[in-house]
Amino acid sequence: MNPGKTPTASSLSLAGTAAAQSGDTASPFIKTRAPIIATSNVEVIDGTDTSVLTVQTVLIDHGKIAAVGPTAQITMPAGATTIDGTSKTLIPGMVGMHEHLFYISPASGPPLAIEQFFTFPPLYLASGVTTARTTGAMDPYADVQIKARVDSGQMPGPNFELTTPYLEGAPGAISQMLELDGPTDARSLVQYWHPVGFTSAKAYTDITPEELQTAIEEAHKLHMKVTVSRSIEYGSSDRF
Numbered sequence: 288m289n290p291g292k293t294p295t296a297s298s299l300s301l302a303g304t305a306a307a308q309s310g311d312t313a314s315p316f317i318k319t320r321a322p323i324i325a326t327s328n329v330e331v332i333d334g335t336d337t338s339v340l341t342v343q344t345v346l347i348d349h350g351k352i353a354a355v356g357p358t359a360q361i362t363m364p365a366g367a368t369t370i371d372g373t374s375k376t377l378i379p380g381m382v383g384m385h386e387h388l389f390y391i392s393p394a395s396g397p398p399l400a401i402e403q404f405f406t407f408p409p410l411y412l413a414s415g416v417t418t419a420r421t422t423g424a425m426d427p428y429a430d431v432q433i434k435a436r437v438d439s440g441q442m443p444g445p446n447f448e449l450t451t452p453y454l455e456g457a458p459g460a461i462s463q464m465l466e467l468d469g470p471t472d473a474r475s476l477v478q479y480w481h482p483v484g485f486t487s488a489k490a491y492t493d494i495t496p497e498e499l500q501t502a503i504e505e506a507h508k509l510h511m512k513v514t515v516s517r518s519i520e521y522g523s524s525d526r527f
Contacts (some may be wrong), residue, residue: 385468
């Protein structure tokens with residue numbers, strides 16, 4: 288935690304303050320909202336080493352960390368709302384690098400991905416994940432809407448970095464995946480989803496080396512990252 292940085296504590300009362308101001312579905316999840324919030328007498332793990340800082344105060348001023356330090360040394364601004372953090376711990380928000388907004392249906396028959404539009408975003412946030420990078424979309428327009436609603440404060444959730452639908456060859460592992468028909472398809476998929484708001488691409492199990500190479504080259508032109516399934520045997524790494 289550094290003064291002046293956006294708050295990354297996993298407490299919803301802190302992370303959701305700005306979102307609550309717009310009302311909507313985020314409001315029921317916000318316990319405390321005020322321009323200035325101080326959590327006092329709390330343990331802090333700041334992520335810089337292995338030590339735990341005890342009897343600390345974390346001061347949030349209009350959505351940003353203004354001060355972190357021993358409670359006795361922090362000057363409380365006038366009008367600050369105080370939360371007693373005794374016996375509690377604050378940690379930096381976690382950055383999830385391989386997340387999804389769907390789960391696979393347990394029903395019999397071909398695999399089917401089901402988008403978790405309203406449940407996954409607040410569950411990520413409640414678990415301390417304040418930034419989440421999805422790695423493969425099954426319902427990409429829903430992913431875009433989820434991100435937009437979180438960003439606008441209409442629903443609670445982490446900051447999402449979105450990954451394109453899967454770059455998958457034939458036969459597709461799941462019926463909701465597009466089966467690529469050569470490098471041109473791979474290039475087109477990356478080109479289409481980049482302006483929609485996706486910052487990464489995901490290559491899956493049956494993509495050919497030529498399709499993968501083309502997708503990587505196109506993604507890098509657009510300053511996008513590419514994540515590749517570990518089950519692709521001809522790759523030496525799962526991050527590009």
